[in-house]
Amino acid sequence: MVILQAPRRVLSRFGHQKKWIKRFSSRVGDSELRTNYDAIIIGAGHNGLVTAAYLQKAGLQVCVLEKRYIIGGAAVTEEIIPGFKFSRASYVLSLLRPQIYTDLELKKYGLKVYLRDPSSYTPLLEPGGLSGSARSLLLGRDHDENTRQIAQFSVTDAQRFGEYEAQLERIVAAMDPLLDSAPVTVPGLTKSSFSDKLQSLASFKALGNTAKSLGKDFPLFYEFMTAPAEKILDKWFESEPLKATLATDSVIGAMTSPTLPGSGYVLLHHVMGELEGKKGAWGYVEGGMGALSQAIANCGMDYGASIYTDKAVSNIIVNNGRAEGVVLEDGTEIKSKLVLSNATPKITFLDLLPEGSLPSPVLSDLKQFDFRSPVTKINVALDKIPNFVADPNVTDNTPMPHHRCTIHINCENSELIHKAYMDAQAGHYSRKPVIEMVIPSSLDPTLAPPGCHVALLFTQYTPYHLSDGREWDEYTKGQYSDQGMYMYSETRYSYSHISKYMVR
Ligand SMILES: Cc1cc2nc3c(=O)[nH]c(=O)nc-3n(C[C@H](O)[C@H](O)[C@H](O)COP(=O)(O)OP(=O)(O)OC[C@H]3O[C@@H](n4cnc5c(N)ncnc54)[C@H](O)[C@@H]3O)c2cc1C
Numbered sequence: 001m002v003i004l005q006a007p008r009r010v011l012s013r014f015g016h017q018k019k020w021i022k023r024f025s026s027r028v029g030d031s032e033l034r035t036n037y038d039a040i041i042i043g044a045g046h047n048g049l050v051t052a053a054y055l056q057k058a059g060l061q062v063c064v065l066e067k068r069y070i071i072g073g074a075a076v077t078e079e080i081i082p083g084f085k086f087s088r089a090s091y092v093l094s095l096l097r098p099q100i101y102t103d104l105e106l107k108k109y110g111l112k113v114y115l116r117d118p119s120s121y122t123p124l125l126e127p128g129g130l131s132g133s134a135r136s137l138l139l140g141r142d143h144d145e146n147t148r149q150i151a152q153f154s155v156t157d158a159q160r161f162g163e164y165e166a167q168l169e170r171i172v173a174a175m176d177p178l179l180d181s182a183p184v185t186v187p188g189l190t191k192s193s194f195s196d197k198l199q200s201l202a203s204f205k206a207l208g209n210t211a212k213s214l215g216k217d218f219p220l221f222y223e224f225m226t227a228p229a230e231k232i233l234d235k236w237f238e239s240e241p242l243k244a245t246l247a248t249d250s251v252i253g254a255m256t257s258p259t260l261p262g263s264g265y266v267l268l269h270h271v272m273g274e275l276e277g278k279k280g281a282w283g284y285v286e287g288g289m290g291a292l293s294q295a296i297a298n299c300g301m302d303y304g305a306s307i308y309t310d311k312a313v314s315n316i317i318v319n320n321g322r323a324e325g326v327v328l329e330d331g332t333e334i335k336s337k338l339v340l341s342n343a344t345p346k347i348t349f350l351d352l353l354p355e356g357s358l359p360s361p362v363l364s365d366l367k368q369f370d371f372r373s374p375v376t377k378i379n380v381a382l383d384k385i386p387n388f389v390a391d392p393n394v395t396d397n398t399p400m401p402h403h404r405c406t407i408h409i410n411c412e413n414s415e416l417i418h419k420a421y422m423d424a425q426a427g428h429y430s431r432k433p434v435i436e437m438v439i440p441s442s443l444d445p446t447l448a449p450p451g452c453h454v455a456l457l458f459t460q461y462t463p464y465h466l467s468d469g470r471e472w473d474e475y476t477k478g479q480y481s482d483q484g485m486y487m488y489s490e491t492r493y494s495y496s497h498i499s500k501y502m503v504r
Contacts, residue, residue: 031306037063039338040326042313042352045073046096046293048342052307053104053300055338062305063334065326067312070290071297073342077290084381084454085447087289091438091456092406094273094282096292099180109298112286114443115275117141119282121405122245123390124412136390137241138402141281153239164236169279171221172272174213179272181206229263230414240413247414248434255374255461257421258414282406284440288447316341316352326352346371374424374461378481382453385442397451399442409435409488420461427467429480433459435487459484 039055041048044066056062070076074089093113100106118140126134138149143162151158184207188200214221223232229250233243247258250267257263275281285292297307312329316339325335341348349358349366358366387393391402410416410432420430436458441447447454462472462480470476 033306033308033311033332033334034063035333036335037061037306038336039063039340040065040334040336041340041342042316042326042348043067043073043342044071044293044297044307044309045342046075046296048073048340049293049296049300049307050100050104051340051342052305053296053303056300056303056305057103060338062300063336064300064305064307065311065313065328065334066307066309067329069309071307071309072290072293075289075293077288080379081381083449084452085288086379086454087285087440087456088379089377090289091284091440091458092282093285093289093292094275094280096273097180098274098277104296104299106292106295106299109295109302111292111295113275113283114286114440115278115281115283116404116406116443117281118145118401119405120245120408121402122241122408122411123388123402124241126412134390135241136388136402137245138405139245140401140405141278150239150242153241154237157237157239157242160236161242167217167220168268168271170217171214171224171268172279174210174217174221175268175272178206178210224264224268226261227264228257228259228261229267230258230418232264232267233258233414241411244411244414244417245408247417248408248411248436251417251421251434251460252436252458253373253375253460255370255372255421255424257418259418284438284444286444286446288440288444313352315354316348318354318357321357344371345369372464374421374463376429376459376462376477376480376484378457378459378484380455380457380485381448382439382455384451385439385453386455399439399453403439403442405438407437407439409437424461424463427463427465429462429466429483430460431483432487433461433484435459435484437488457484457488 038060039052039062041052041062041064044052044064048064048066049071052062052064064071070078076088076090077085078088080086080088101111118138120137120139122137124135124137135152137153139146146161147158149158150161182203184203185200188196188203192200211218229247230243233246237243237246246267247263249270250256250258250263252266252270254263254266256266271280273280273282275283287294301307313326314329315327316323317325317327317333317335323336323339325333326339327333341352343352345366346369349363384397385393385399385403388402391400393400410420411434416432417434420432420434423430437455438458439453439455441453464472466472466476
């Protein structure tokens with residue numbers, strides 16, 4: 001994954017260097033680092049912090065060691081441009097399990113969310129809609145409004161949309177308990193003692209319940225798990241803007257195309273969340289995603305967990321096949337009965353464990369693991385709210401409902417998504433990238449100075465290695481981000497007056 005901070009020219013114009021990034025969101029304890037804990041967690045990403053809070057709550061003495069200056073991992077807020085707070089990587093909330101929300105009392109510890117409705121906006125690069133001007137597709141929780149919106153493109157699709165959503169909701173409801181259960185342990189069934197076999201049989205219970213609840217929806221569920229999203233969407237709908245908008249969920253964050261098997265599951269994955277009791281809802285965290293990490297950390301620290309930043313773990317100490325602690329980059333040794341890692345499996349098993357700690361089949365499986373992400377994030381400061389041609393602003397600088405949505409650019413038809421993917425397969429960044437843009441400051445006033453906004457563009461596909469031999473240096477990143485910004489500002493998407501921070 002490549003994360004850009006802001007377009008290169010933006011930074012150079014204002015002379016901002018990395019040192020400008022303000023350290024505001026990370027409150028961590030100031031206790032002395034000890035030499036022994038019950039549990040050490042490597043990494044203070046939100047999953048590391050959740051684990052720390054649960055273990056500390058259960059009575060263990062927990063220590064979290066984070067290598068960056070700030071906690072949160074991908075769920076982080078950084079003030080890349082003075083006065084503008086960016087959810088630098090992850091930017092919308094839905095997939096955090098509701099049980100964690102409740103168990104860790106995240107509201108009490110400072111979490112505030114803004115629900116979005118409508119949630120999805122697709123402005124089209126084509127003139128000639130009902131009003132004679134550019135068209136757009138706005139989707140949300142209002143069934144009648146969805147019907148009206150989709151009917152601009154296909155009356156049949158408008159009639160089928162409710163049924164499609166209802167079926168997805170039933171599948172998600174049936175899968176819900178699976179997400180909170182221990183994963184099934186298939187090897188336990190064949191390669192272990194009798195008691196382990198019994199235990200692994202128990203792990204199949206949730207799976208059995210899900211299969212039972214799916215009932216007549218099982219064939220569609222199976223289709224989602226195995227088929228390309230495009231095949232599923234083609235069976236339901238005929239209008240391209242709708243299919244393409246729904247297909248974005250099938251590729252988001254994944255180096256895949258809606259035409260490939262597995263993309264159906266990615267689509268399902270992105271509708272499995274819930275927020276504030278509303279199934280499938282997504283929202284913005286007040287203060288950006290770092291405020292979520294901070295709320296989790298606040299809970300853990302309140303129970304007594306110790307969290308340290310600027311503490312990079314260089315290796316895990318292993319003795320007689322058991323992890324016994326860690327060594328920091330500065331040589332400090334910390335012992336522990338339990339070592340948990342929030343870093344990727346690659347970092348954990350290939351970089352931090354001493355050589356020879358893992359059986360060679362496990363090692364070769366790990367080496368095969370494909371970690372490539374297709375995503376480049378472009379975070380931009382705006383001096384006013386964008387003005388979309390399809391839905392012009394009513395007043396000069398007041399956010400309208402569509403500004404609060406995920407805004408889909410280059411989403412006129414599914415073929416565009418596939419072509420963008422094929423560019424990356426050939427080793428180029430996409431000429432017309434898939435762009436999901438959000439403007440969280442349209443709901444959260446804490447992110448930008450009055451009247452100004454932050455726009456976060458989640459774009460793909462950008463291969464790690466470019467086939468023409470270019471490196472992802474500042475120049476190439478600048479070229480890519482300029483192109484992304486050009487797509488978004490192309491006169492028929494949005495009036496070009498975007499931002500004083502963008503210099504074209
Ligand atoms: C650009 C982008 C956008 C995304 N958008 C969304 C979104 O909008 N909504 C959503 O639900 N999901 C989103 N995701 C996915 C989601 O953010 C991640 O899946 C999630 O944040 C991962 O959390 P984690 O705690 O498991 O790992 P991470 O957040 O990766 O945390 C791992 C932590 O470990 C630390 N670490 C690594 N090695 C060491 C070491 N040796 N010593 C000490 N510390 C170490 C790292 O610095 C990091 O802080 C997005 C992901 C990306 C990359």
